[in-house]
Amino acid sequence: xxxxxxxxxxxxxxxxxxxxxxxxHEEDTIIDIGFDSLRFMEFVVLIEEEYHIxxxxxxxxxxxxxxxREVIERLEKEV
Amino acid sequence: MDLLKxxxxxxxxxxIRNNNRSICYQEIYETTKNNQExxxxxxxxxxxxGQPVMFTDITLGWKLIPLYLAxxxxxxxxxxxxxxxxxxxxxKILNSTFGIIVKNAHVDDDGKLTKxxxxxxxxxxxxxxxxxxxxxxxxxxxxPKGIMLTYDNIINNALQIKQQLQIEQEDRxxxxxxxxxxxxxxxxxxxxxxxxxxxxxxxxxESPFHSxxxxxxxxxxxxxxxxxxxxxxxxxKNYKLYRSLTKVVLSGERLYKYQYLDISNKLLETIQxxxxxxxxxxxxxxxxxxxxxxxxxASVGNPLxxxxxxxxxxxxxxxxxxxxxxxxxxxPSVMKGYFRQKKLTEQALVDGxxxxxDIAKMIGENLYIYGRADNIFIRNGxxxxxxxxxxxxxATPYVEDTIVEIVKRENHxxxxxxxIVPTKSYDPLLLRKEIRKWDTKFWPDKIKIxxxxxxxxxxxxxxxxxxxxx
Numbered sequence: 001x002x003x004x005x006x007x008x009x010x011x012x013x014x015x016x017x018x019x020x021x022x023x024x025h026e027e028d029t030i031i032d033i034g035f036d037s038l039r040f041m042e043f044v045v046l047i048e049e050e051y052h053i054x055x056x057x058x059x060x061x062x063x064x065x066x067x068x069r070e071v072i073e074r075l076e077k078e079v
Numbered sequence: 080m081d082l083l084k085x086x087x088x089x090x091x092x093x094x095i096r097n098n099n100r101s102i103c104y105q106e107i108y109e110t111t112k113n114n115q116e117x118x119x120x121x122x123x124x125x126x127x128x129g130q131p132v133m134f135t136d137i138t139l140g141w142k143l144i145p146l147y148l149a150x151x152x153x154x155x156x157x158x159x160x161x162x163x164x165x166x167x168x169x170x171k172i173l174n175s176t177f178g179i180i181v182k183n184a185h186v187d188d189d190g191k192l193t194k195x196x197x198x199x200x201x202x203x204x205x206x207x208x209x210x211x212x213x214x215x216x217x218x219x220x221x222x223p224k225g226i227m228l229t230y231d232n233i234i235n236n237a238l239q240i241k242q243q244l245q246i247e248q249e250d251r252x253x254x255x256x257x258x259x260x261x262x263x264x265x266x267x268x269x270x271x272x273x274x275x276x277x278x279x280x281x282x283x284x285e286s287p288f289h290s291x292x293x294x295x296x297x298x299x300x301x302x303x304x305x306x307x308x309x310x311x312x313x314x315x316k317n318y319k320l321y322r323s324l325t326k327v328v329l330s331g332e333r334l335y336k337y338q339y340l341d342i343s344n345k346l347l348e349t350i351q352x353x354x355x356x357x358x359x360x361x362x363x364x365x366x367x368x369x370x371x372x373x374x375x376x377a378s379v380g381n382p383l384x385x386x387x388x389x390x391x392x393x394x395x396x397x398x399x400x401x402x403x404x405x406x407x408x409x410x411p412s413v414m415k416g417y418f419r420q421k422k423l424t425e426q427a428l429v430d431g432x433x434x435x436x437d438i439a440k441m442i443g444e445n446l447y448i449y450g451r452a453d454n455i456f457i458r459n460g461x462x463x464x465x466x467x468x469x470x471x472x473x474a475t476p477y478v479e480d481t482i483v484e485i486v487k488r489e490n491h492x493x494x495x496x497x498x499i500v501p502t503k504s505y506d507p508l509l510l511r512k513e514i515r516k517w518d519t520k521f522w523p524d525k526i527k528i529x530x531x532x533x534x535x536x537x538x539x540x541x542x543x544x545x546x547x548x549x
């Protein structure tokens with residue numbers, strides 16, 4: 001599975017998110033899709049387990065402008 | 080106790096570490112004095128009427144310390160507000176109470192107050208005489224519930240906590256939770272100030288994961304957090320950086336066996352783990368357990384020595400030792416009451432006894448807590464009244480009626496599930512858009528459509544009947 005698809009899956013209600021996959025768009029912000037900093041921590045742990053990487057420090061803080069696309073692009077570089 | 084006098088004695092010792100900067104007690108003392116002068120200019124003329132109020136934006140972080148100290152010295156009641164996570168609750172508070180308001184733009188880089196805003200007008204509230212803080216635990220719907228904690232409440236509780244945790248002036252405390260909760264205000268900031276310790280305050284916008292970096296960077300010796308947050312942090316790959324840590328204080332939620340076993344396995348053996356129990360109405364700490372490697376389900380240790388404990392049945396009659404009942408506490412750290420909520424205060428406080436609504440039992444001198452007797456759900460250390468979530472859902476055009484319940488997930492984790500009877504105009508995405516406008520603590524984890532939920536005799540959906548149909 002492509003990283004992009006897997007990230008969206010992990011952000012969905014199948015894993016640690018609130019919305020179904022079809023409701024998550026790359027241009028949505030992380031906050032738009034229902035994440036606060038504590039919920040985002042669950043996503044960080046899932047990513048570390050899945051890809052055996054250390055989650056990038058600069059992505060740990062979710063800004064109000066951070067989009068799903070930015071998270072995907074950043075993780076594509078790491079993995 | 081005169082906190083400022085205590086601070087003067089510590090003059091050259093470091094009070095705050097922020098990025099690469101150390102701020103000593105003398106500097107905090109001087110900043111506090113500066114803040115006092117400005118606050119006094121705005122509040123002095125109102126003191127005959129009662130005690131004035133200052134609303135403080137909690138994103139101020141460490142800069143809240145000289146601000147809080149100035150308010151305590153000037154006898155101005157502090158109401159911390161969270162504009163980021165609880166904008167609706169904040170709006171409601173600011174619409175009903177007046178006073179001075181301090182946000183980031185009013186404070187310089189050194190924490191000095193340079194100007195002040197006024198929320199409507201400055202007025203004195205008779206009921207707030209002697210009240211140091213009003214802390215709001217719920218209240219997006221209905222009337223906000225503001226817990227009044229007096230100077231004596233806070234200092235008495237902080238002294239007990241300092242003693243139990245043996246906080247020393249050499250200690251460096253990491254404050255992760257915003258200075259909005261009784262746990263961080265009394266149990267961390269005040270207890271630490273009395274000890275003359277130093278502080279690192281995590282920025283509100285930073286992820287809790289940053290705690291790891293802060294511990295390493297500032298050689299933190301003590302940190303305070305909920306068990307679920309500690310558990311989450313320890314799942315990270317780079318958690319093994321805790322060499323300077325000597326104590327971890329868990330509070331805000333029930334500690335479960337799986338969490339404790341994981342935490343004690345992963346942390347260095349030299350780190351002492353404490354499990355604290357309490358509630359905002361009790362300033363907050365009621366008991367504290369020093370964990371000794373073994374785990375007793377529901378145990379929270381011995382109650383603090385200045386508190387009286389009574390376990391009662393529904394009618395208020397004391398039950399025999401070892402029998403479960405409602406926990407009531409009495410002592411110098413029990414709140415003054417709920418601000419402008421006389422009826423609610425009379426229900427909660429009877430002859431000085433606070434009914435905690437927690438189910439408990441005593442075996443010997445040890446207290447055991449089994450959870451809430453009402454519909455309050457504690458998520459990430461924050462109380463959520465289930466009826467508040469239901470009311471918010473009903474106020475949308477998409478929900479005819481609803482019942483919100485707590486569902487156990489794997490590993491004792493819980494989630495907030497909203498069972499809804501949809502209206503004709505129901506659309507899942509539109510409902511989610513409505514939910515995004517709420518304060519984040521009320522967001523349900525799951526929404527389930529229930530066309531046929533049994534009704535109780537009143538015609539309302541019944542939580543009990545819902546459970547019976549499963």
